[in-house]
Amino acid sequence: MSVGKKTPIQPALHKVIMVGSGGVGKSALTLQFMYDEFVEDYEPTKADSYRKKVVLDGEEVQIDILDTAGQEDYAAIRDNYFRSGEGFLCVFSITDDESFQATQEFREQILRVKNDDHIPFLLVGNKADLADKRRVTFEDAKQRSDQWNVPYVETSAKTRANVDKAFFDLARKISSRKYRSEAQEESSPKKSSCCIIL
Amino acid sequence: MATIRHSLQKEVFDISEEKLIGILNVTKPGKKKKKISFLCAAINKEKPVCAFIHQIKENDKGSLKKKNTWPVFELQVVDGKDENKETAEFDLTFDRVYKWVASSVPEKNSFIQVLWKICCRYLPKQKPQFINISRELLKEDGDKIEGGDIIAPGLDQADTEDESDFCALSEREQIDLERLILKSDSAVSDAEAFAEQLSKDLTMLDGANIHSMMASESQVKALMEMIDAALLEADKIEKRLNNYDEILLYVKDSIEKMAEKNFFIEQTNANNRQLLETVNQLITQLEFPQEYEKFLTNPAFQINNLTPVIEAAKALETVIDAQIPPHLIHLQLHFQAVKDQKKRFERLRSEFSKHLARNLNNLFIYHGNDPGESLSFHAEKLALPRHSNIHNELMPYAPLMHWMRNLDPKAFQKLRQTYSNSMSKLYERDIKIFFDEAKQPIAGGKRLRGSGSSQDIAGMSGVAGKLTSLSHSRTGVGAALLGIEREQWGGELDASERQKFDQIFEQVLSELEPVCLAEQEFCISFFNLLSSSEPKGANTSTASTPGSNTSEESGSNTPSDSSRRHPLKQVSREVRLMMSELFTNLEQQLTSFVNTFYRADSYCCLYIYVRLSEHVLSAEDTGSFLSITFGSCLIQAKRNYDNFMGLQINSIKECRVTKKKCGIIPFVTNFELFAQTGESVFKKSERRGDLDKWYAMLVSCMIDNIPRVAIEHQRTPPEVVKMENYHVLYQLLSQLKLPGLENQRKEAKQRYQEALNAYVTQYFGRPLEKLNLFFDGVQAKVASGVKESEIGYQLAFSKQELRKVIKEYPGKEVKKGLEQLYKKVEKHLSEEGNLLQVVWRAMQEEFIQQYKNTEDLIHRCYPGAMITLDFSIEDILNYFSDIALSH
Numbered sequence A: 001m002s003v004g005k006k007t008p009i010q011p012a013l014h015k016v017i018m019v020g021s022g023g024v025g026k027s028a029l030t031l032q033f034m035y036d037e038f039v040e041d042y043e044p045t046k047a048d049s050y051r052k053k054v055v056l057d058g059e060e061v062q063i064d065i066l067d068t069a070g071q072e073d074y075a076a077i078r079d080n081y082f083r084s085g086e087g088f089l090c091v092f093s094i095t096d097d098e099s100f101q102a103t104q105e106f107r108e109q110i111l112r113v114k115n116d117d118h119i120p121f122l123l124v125g126n127k128a129d130l131a132d133k134r135r136v137t138f139e140d141a142k143q144r145s146d147q148w149n150v151p152y153v154e155t156s157a158k159t160r161a162n163v164d165k166a167f168f169d170l171a172r173k174i175s176s177r178k179y180r181s182e183a184q185e186e187s188s189p190k191k192s193s194c195c196i197i198l
Numbered sequence B: 001m002a003t004i005r006h007s008l009q010k011e012v013f014d015i016s017e018e019k020l021i022g023i024l025n026v027t028k029p030g031k032k033k034k035k036i037s038f039l040c041a042a043i044n045k046e047k048p049v050c051a052f053i054h055q056i057k058e059n060d061k062g063s064l065k066k067k068n069t070w071p072v073f074e075l076q077v078v079d080g081k082d083e084n085k086e087t088a089e090f091d092l093t094f095d096r097v098y099k100w101v102a103s104s105v106p107e108k109n110s111f112i113q114v115l116w117k118i119c120c121r122y123l124p125k126q127k128p129q130f131i132n133i134s135r136e137l138l139k140e141d142g143d144k145i146e147g148g149d150i151i152a153p154g155l156d157q158a159d160t161e162d163e164s165d166f167c168a169l170s171e172r173e174q175i176d177l178e179r180l181i182l183k184s185d186s187a188v189s190d191a192e193a194f195a196e197q198l199s200k201d202l203t204m205l206d207g208a209n210i211h212s213m214m215a216s217e218s219q220v221k222a223l224m225e226m227i228d229a230a231l232l233e234a235d236k237i238e239k240r241l242n243n244y245d246e247i248l249l250y251v252k253d254s255i256e257k258m259a260e261k262n263f264f265i266e267q268t269n270a271n272n273r274q275l276l277e278t279v280n281q282l283i284t285q286l287e288f289p290q291e292y293e294k295f296l297t298n299p300a301f302q303i304n305n306l307t308p309v310i311e312a313a314k315a316l317e318t319v320i321d322a323q324i325p326p327h328l329i330h331l332q333l334h335f336q337a338v339k340d341q342k343k344r345f346e347r348l349r350s351e352f353s354k355h356l357a358r359n360l361n362n363l364f365i366y367h368g369n370d371p372g373e374s375l376s377f378h379a380e381k382l383a384l385p386r387h388s389n390i391h392n393e394l395m396p397y398a399p400l401m402h403w404m405r406n407l408d409p410k411a412f413q414k415l416r417q418t419y420s421n422s423m424s425k426l427y428e429r430d431i432k433i434f435f436d437e438a439k440q441p442i443a444g445g446k447r448l449r450g451s452g453s454s455q456d457i458a459g460m461s462g463v464a465g466k467l468t469s470l471s472h473s474r475t476g477v478g479a480a481l482l483g484i485e486r487e488q489w490g491g492e493l494d495a496s497e498r499q500k501f502d503q504i505f506e507q508v509l510s511e512l513e514p515v516c517l518a519e520q521e522f523c524i525s526f527f528n529l530l531s532s533s534e535p536k537g538a539n540t541s542t543a544s545t546p547g548s549n550t551s552e553e554s555g556s557n558t559p560s561d562s563s564r565r566h567p568l569k570q571v572s573r574e575v576r577l578m579m580s581e582l583f584t585n586l587e588q589q590l591t592s593f594v595n596t597f598y599r600a601d602s603y604c605c606l607y608i609y610v611r612l613s614e615h616v617l618s619a620e621d622t623g624s625f626l627s628i629t630f631g632s633c634l635i636q637a638k639r640n641y642d643n644f645m646g647l648q649i650n651s652i653k654e655c656r657v658t659k660k661k662c663g664i665i666p667f668v669t670n671f672e673l674f675a676q677t678g679e680s681v682f683k684k685s686e687r688r689g690d691l692d693k694w695y696a697m698l699v700s701c702m703i704d705n706i707p708r709v710a711i712e713h714q715r716t717p718p719e720v721v722k723m724e725n726y727h728v729l730y731q732l733l734s735q736l737k738l739p740g741l742e743n744q745r746k747e748a749k750q751r752y753q754e755a756l757n758a759y760v761t762q763y764f765g766r767p768l769e770k771l772n773l774f775f776d777g778v779q780a781k782v783a784s785g786v787k788e789s790e791i792g793y794q795l796a797f798s799k800q801e802l803r804k805v806i807k808e809y810p811g812k813e814v815k816k817g818l819e820q821l822y823k824k825v826e827k828h829l830s831e832e833g834n835l836l837q838v839v840w841r842a843m844q845e846e847f848i849q850q851y852k853n854t855e856d857l858i859h860r861c862y863p864g865a866m867i868t869l870d871f872s873i874e875d876i877l878n879y880f881s882d883i884a885l886s887h
């Protein structure tokens, strides 16, 4: 009997970090994405991690999500988990200008820690369902995202609008970036092995 | 009053020929219970006129009766009691005093008036005394007598009729008398002459009277003669009538005799007619046309030529089953003709029965040997061959089979046995091939049967290989159990193979149904299995009446008729018995099929249980052979299912993790796929509850066994094992949203958080261990009552000691300690656990918090000593950043 074929090939793993001020809906977005549910009063945890298998463009991948409170006393505490992230959903609430302003600082810290201007990153304007309480215009947000050269997406964790899109778009970016770098990595050892043969 | 007067007159006084004149409603004075009675004044209608006073009472029955009667001449005193005052009381004195109370004063008065009048009229001389009565009443009356105006009506009438020769003169007589007296001038002067004149006149009148009387005598005589003549005539007529009477008496006698005779004749006639009818009936009942005989003695059983044979057989059945009325049974024994006829029938019956039995027997064996359509022709799709062709060919013989059942039960049973035997062979073969075939497609389309060489290869790689190779190791390593690493599972089926198996199993079940049902319906119709009585000895008089047979047969010719389906609901024991004789290996094959797959891949038992339940629950006829077979298989399937779940539970309890890093325990990891499989199988099943029940048990078992595994693991700290596993379990339950597991989900979450806190606090202190110990001591002192400001004077906690400890932790050391801690945490935590960032984040915060507490304690316990830790928060944050950037 053949046992070997049983070993499942581990699917690619993409690590996503939720960042943004407290109360903008990071947990709500995560839970909606994970469990298809909207929790009105989810007790704010300092941090929790999630893992979900999804099929991304026909390929099964795992998405790891680190959802944090984003209210640490010292920004440096974030360094470590920012460092571990492969892509970021930088969330603000369109009903809260302060949360929009805060994205600037998060962006800078991520760039500094990751030391990578092309790190997969989405600017997410959440609570899009609360149109009558909007404080941040789409244009302002869009302008900022353009300036950062990242996509901007408006979501609603309540109606699930664009929730999957946000996560999938980010995962797709992470995936394609990995593929590119893998290709780069692979190209060099090939040459070296060639050399050895020669 | 008038009505009473009327009824009194009628009821009482008419009888005694009296005339009621006065009436008074009275009671006896002083009596509480007032008994009303009537005082009546009456005079008799005969002469001499006598007046009476009666007391009349109503007796119990409501009729009026005289109670007392007093002649008026005995009346001595009429006492009005008081002549001035009005009172209803009065007394009448006859032999003694009678006291009365009238119903009213005026009535009393008018009654007294009547009495007065009566007395005046009939007892002018010896009138009783009227005392205490208003003069007026009596005087007035006197006037009235003289005036003759107002008299009681009764009395007035009585006057005109009866007074003539007795009482005072009437008015007219008075006038006549006066006139008479006036005529004779001398009347007044010469009374004597007047009297003489009168007597002369009288004599004259007498003479005239006698004269006329004499004249009528002759007429009387003539009348008498006529009467005599009439009497004679009457005598004659009577004599003649007597004559007639005598004659009539004779006639009456003879008529009576004739009637009797007539009755007897009629009865005899009726009896004869009845006898004739009965005999006729007997004859028609036992009439068996000669031309039928040849069909029975030399029958031809060609299928297209059966009709006359069936007709003849039915005719024979009819005459044999003929209902001989019970009172004729003894007759039948005496009638030679009947006996002969019966003998003939019996001969025909046994002869035909033999022919028929032989023929059907051959037919059954022939069909049983029929190779039938081989399964290989069905290669495209798994199918159990139908035998409707055999049924169709046999069906025309059904009436004959019914005939047999009724008239030759022994032969019938034998035939049925033959049928069962030969058909069961057929089915046995079909079913075996069918099930063998059913096992094949799961091996990815590879067929086992075929050329010898490929068989081995297929046997090793295909499912069939799994089926055999795993049959021995259900419980050992290699089984797909929660508590065993997935890599170590055996060759259980993969998801698509399970899907395929499910499909095939469904196909197997739904193929069996129509075949079994068709056979069952055929048997019922053909062998008449639902007929009310089990086959009995022939010739019993209780056999079904002719006619009902025909209707039943006509129904049985169309077994697919929907109305036929209904009685199938209560398939009898006989039917089941026959079916079990026909499908001898069905249950065994089905069970073996089920068990084979269960052994190959225990997960199959989920599919089997659900599918089989579906079929059993949807079965229309729960008592049918197939339902019962499915039912007992279902019991086996349920047993397998429970056993499967039990094994899962056991595997959780026995699970051991031997890897260096514990990570996620197999049963937690495996539960995801397990639950997904369960969900997909039980999605809409009515057995859903059976799954949920086990879910709860499995999850609770996991929650209970995580700490056990945690403690048993050698290298990974138990907190980490618990934290990681409860976390994954919690996430899993959140994602699966299994019903009824909310409590377990919450518990998993809580235990995860407890483990996280325990781990973080247990390890964060490591980098500054001595410092921590020192301040733990300080805190203990403070807690035991030492003032904070005096801590510095304690020997063990003096400033020098503090400085010594602090010196051991220069910034560089701290940084190294933190780096080591991070590495340790990294080593403890598993990749699958995915908690490194969560834990490290918590540890950073905890560390900073601890730093602040220490600073605070130094500040409070060693104020002004200018002692600080060798590193600042900024330093710590930098260390953190450096650690972050270093990987």
Ligand SMILES: Nc1nc2c(ncn2[C@@H]2O[C@H](COP(=O)(O)OP(=O)(O)O)[C@@H](O)[C@H]2O)c(=O)[nH]1
Pocket (backbone or CB within 6 Å): A020, A021, A022, A023, A024, A025, A026, A027, A028, A029, A039, A040, A041, A042, A044, A069, A126, A127, A128, A129, A130, A155, A156, A157, A158, A159
């Ligand atoms: N209407 C609306 N409310 C939201 C939405 N997302 C989050 N919230 C609410 O905003 C509050 C904060 O959300 P939470 O996810 O805890 O924010 P976090 O601190 O960023 O994790 C909660 O009461 C949520 O119910 C959204 O898209 N629409």
Ligand SMILES: [Mg+2]
Pocket (backbone or CB within 6 Å): A026, A027, A028, A044, A045, A067, A068, A069
């Ligand atoms: Mg949150």
